[in-house]
Amino acid sequence: MFQPLSNPAFRWLFAGQLISLLGTGLATVALALLAFELEPERAGWVLGGALAIKMVAYLLVAPIVGGYASRLPRRQWLAGLNLGRALLVAMLPLVEQSWQLFGLIFLLNAMAAGYTPVYQAALPDILTDDADYTRALSLSRLAMEIESLLSPALAAFLLLFTPFALLFELNAVGFVVAASLLLLAKVPAAAPSDRSGGIWQHVSFGIRSYLKTPRLRAALLLNLALSAAGAMIIVNTVVYVRSVLGLEQQWVPALMAASGAGSMLIAFWIPALVERFGDRRLMLGGGLLLSLSLFVGLTEPGYAGLIPLWLLIGVGSSMVLIPTGRVVRNSCSESDRNDYFSANFALTHGMWLLGYLLAGWLGRDSDMPLAFFGLGVLALSATLLAAWLWPARDEEALWHHHPAVDHLHPHVHDEHHQHEHEGWEGPEPHVHPHHHHAHSHRHKFTIDEHHVHWPKQS
Structure with missing residues (x-):
């Protein structure tokens, strides 16, 4: 179960996740108290609005990040978002009206939508062994449940001695510590994308x-x-x-x-x-x-x-x-x-x-x-x-047909790109017009630049 922690990069990432989760749990308790303080008679409406805004931020921001995150340095991106979240959480005690709370909640969860999918996508590159990756997923789930049990109890204890605003500040400190741990981890760069097209193509892909x-x-x-x-x-x-x-x-x-x-x-x-x-x-x-x-x-x-x-x-x-x-x-x-x-x-x-x-x-x-x-x-x-x-018989490798096509996009020479060069094309991945001959073959099938429809299987 704990074998993935022997990997130094995952160990730092997991430690950062634990700390940020615990801090977020404290802030969740403080958020409910802040909502009651802002509008005692409509605290439920304020919390419900905050939850709806959280989901809207996730739905709007995550696809945009997914379309362009491969161009960003992962470690700096993840650490920077943690620092940004630390700043926003530290501002929550200054909120005096509900609209200010909603604005900060949107920005905070927009950063979470930029952080979590990139973190999740990095794990398979760090833990290339299938069993270790599965254990890491179980550890992450375990961390979330431990946080859900510990955070309310810790918050209740702290509230005996301190105002609830301090819980926000502790969450901010947690994000700063998590960012520091991320900078210690060696996070592999994302594989370069071979996708062409404009903004909508990247965002909706x-x-x-x-x-x-x-x-x-x-x-x-x-x-x-x-x-x-x-x-x-x-x-x-x-x-x-x-x-x-x-x-x-x-x-x-x-x-x-x-x-x-x-x-x-x-x-x-x-x-x-x-x-x-x-x-x-x-x-x-x-x-x-x-x-x-x-x-x-x-x-x-x-x-x-x-x-x-x-x-x-x-x-x-x-x-x-x-x-x-x-x-x-x-x-x-x-x-x-x-x-x-x-x-x-x-x-x-x-x-x-x-x-x-x-x-x-x-x-x-x-x-x-x-x-x-x-x-x-x-x-x-x-x-x-x-x-x-x-x-029930879900095979990864599928037979499929490629029609002849001429197009231009970033590529490396793999099973789909076997063509001659004139010397000016530059190192891979490179971009130049090239021709694909019509052919059928079988390999691990995924929807991508060259496979836009799932093949029908007999």
Whole structure:
């Protein structure tokens, strides 16, 4: 499980991730308190608006970053974004009106949308061994769940002695430390992109290519199932505990921690489960577990019954989320990883936005059976559609045909570029008009500059 930490570059990156996650967890608690201070009677509306703005920033910014991140030095880019986030978080205690808060939240999450996909795309280049990469994904998931458990407790302790504004400053310090650790890591440069075209071609390439890949469409649907179950926990746990069960608010954190415990428990086993069952069967199993857990909620369990139910949702969440990184990595070329991971970041957060809205709408007036049923139907439908879209025999190497074409784009000489030169073309990758003869061949297939449609297989 901890083998990837023997890699110095990943060790520094992971340490930085842990510190920044812990700081962000503290700031999340402080943000709720700041929203109440700004508008005591509409604190929920302010927090809901901040969440919506966060998702909009993710959806708008991530594809742009994906289209151009390969041209940037990764280490400096990631460190610079952490420093930028440190500055923005440090400004939050100065906020006096809601619109100022919304503006800072947008900028903060725009930087997160520029940071996370590039970080995710760098991991396969740092950890080239398949098993180590899978373990690293499990470690990252484990770090997120540890943060979700520790941050509220640490925040509660600190608030006994300090004002909540200090939590923002601690988050800023965390980002600065994370940036310093990044500068110590040797992060490989991104492979050069061979893509041609204008701004729209670069910005839209990742999402268009992602949605043309059958296994990625299936992975996105399974993340929709994950979002349906996860949104039920995040949005409606407090409603169920307070309104349905009539319990006090101190019973809420322990119940939500059950989901994190389930997620952490299975994270240790994911590498072995992936090796035994493969990505497809493990993720589909996770989708079915999430659907079943939501339907069990129709029995209207008491508090003791909710704990194992929430724990199973946590287990199913990791079964879907952790292998998703492997599926994205295996579905793109090295030069297009930034685009694909950015598309995955944007699209999966779009699924979460849909889940949040549905969980809130279905659970209005404390109608928990309707929420369980509606979200369960959504999760099961998404899982069954994913099983249909994702071929059971999902071969990476596919036969396909290339028609004859003349075009111009940056390229190196590989299986698609075997042509003569006159001496002026310069070192690879280089750009010059060249001709591709019509031919058919078989190799690992990904949507890219030369493969714009998924081949039909007999």
